[in-house]
Amino acid sequence: MTGVPGGEEARAAPDSFKRTALLALGALGIVYGDIGTSPLYALRECFFGPHSVPPTPENVLGVLSLIFWSLIMVVSVKYLIFVMRADNRGEGGILALMALAMQRPRGQTRHAxxxxxxxxxxxxALLYGDGIITPAITVMSAVEGLNVATPVFERYVVPITLVIIFIIFLVQRHGTGGIASVFGPVMGVWFFVLGVLGFKELLHNPEVLWALSPVHGALFFVHNGLHGFLVLGAVFLVVTGGEALYADMGHFGWKPIKRAWFCLVLPGLTLNYLGQGALLLRDASAARNPFYLLAPDWALYPLVALSTAAGIIASQTLISGAFSLTRQAMQLGYSPRMEVVHTSAEEMGQIYLPGLNWFLLIGVVALVLSFRSSSALASAYGIAAVTTMAITTILAYVVARERWGVGRAVALPVAGLFLVMDLSFFGANTVKIVNGGWLPLALAVIIFTLMTTWKRGRDILAGKLRAASIPLKELLDSFGDHPPVRVPGTAIFMTGNAEGTPPALLHNLKHNKVLHEQVVLLTIVPEEVPHIPGEERVEVEPLEQGFVRVVARYGFMENPSIPDVLKRCREKGLQFQLMGTSFFLGRETLIPTKRPGMAVWREALFAWMSRNARSATAYFRIPPNRVVELGSQVEL
Incomplete structure (x- = not known):
């Protein structure tokens, strides 16, 4: 009797293992592109960058120790063991973590x-800074391998880099579904090659294995003092992609990401860094490009090609991440509506934002033309990433304390340890600000200003519209004495206030003096969770006098769709004919004033953003030939 269940379990186990293995392979291409290309430039910057130290045996062992233990403590321990447990219904990333921390946890004060x-x-906002630097530094550092073969290519590095970057951004409109299937295998080959190159050199100089002891990392600071502390800014380059592990958790899950890291990525990176260190112990002059000098002469050009492919994948990962982050910001109310193109009928996560795509392209091209080398770019890289990591630590601490109920005696020391590491890296990276690190910070401040201005402006506008509205019950009661003329069909009024009367409805009554037989008051509610189950998506509430209230909820990883809402309304018994239905939308003309709320310049900025936001008709996919817009002026 027990043989059948046992057989089912035996068959299920290989299926589960196969699925996890396939997801882990996919994670190699999507999650580990950025951190996987760090060997191209990270160790080089420690010994050949603006704040480098001489490649003496003591320094080589010390830097390698810092690199290894950074990978262990930041990626393995902080992200894989602790931070990735803070999933918002399976989704990760800093906005998902923020939403999780803000969901009215116990004991949270009104100021929190x-x-x-x-x-x-x-x-x-800081992630957009990294999104611009990563394609530039990864592609350029890969192409610079041609200089190792012959100096003839030196003048062509920048043009070749620009051509590759143009191609990367031009193909975004076609989606990445077809080529994404090869991302994982290519990165699998990449990490295998990293390990082989490092292991080959390691065999010639095995004493480099002493670097795995943290003692050498501590002695490095003793011997080099403040200068050694500044080298941490270059050491941090080995973990700059750590945030991607958490951000992409919703695509693969925690287990496949973890297995990919411990089974292939960490061994490949560790062996390669140790191999580069072993090469430096044998030949200190290799500090100019220890990664490519690991390869034999015959393998140099194939390695450049593979490195370029890895750099393209890393760039694609950051671009796709920026698209996803922007969609989350739109759903949470921190960004104006932008055009979102779905590039796959099967995968909702594969999206393309044309406006953001060209903004990123312009930024990346400007960086390449301005800095003109990966070493110069490395001087600006890291400050944004480490600041984001420190913020992640703080938010994760709030989630652990307020939502998981972890005691302060446990949560504070753990978060404190991570924050000390983050702040140490942050302090070392501050010297990069004058060398170009100000650029991602300035970009982050601009984007932060835009996002908070949009959020605050929408709140002020909603308050003004609520004040000008009247309670729906009061309107319905007035129909008893003065019933309006009813015309056949259904009118759908979109409103952000589920309780009041939509301004467009009042304007329609005032100017057209008619009301449809069936009136639907539709409110789209963005929730601070990634996804809303289909059965909970739409609520339909019949009211008096042919009025119906419909509330549709969407998570911040989903795109609102009026056709989807109407389909679910029919399933709940709301009957209407689409060809006999009109959609009434309000269009507000915003006028900045000196009244309390926001500074006049921010009100003017909000008005400009509103004028340039994508129309509600296109964003919500409303049939354009069924839309009536009624305008009004609102003083902010």
Missing amino acids: RPVLMTLGIFGA
């Missing part, structure tokens, strides 16, 4: 919510 919001939004 805006502080948490500020931290989360600024952390998200």
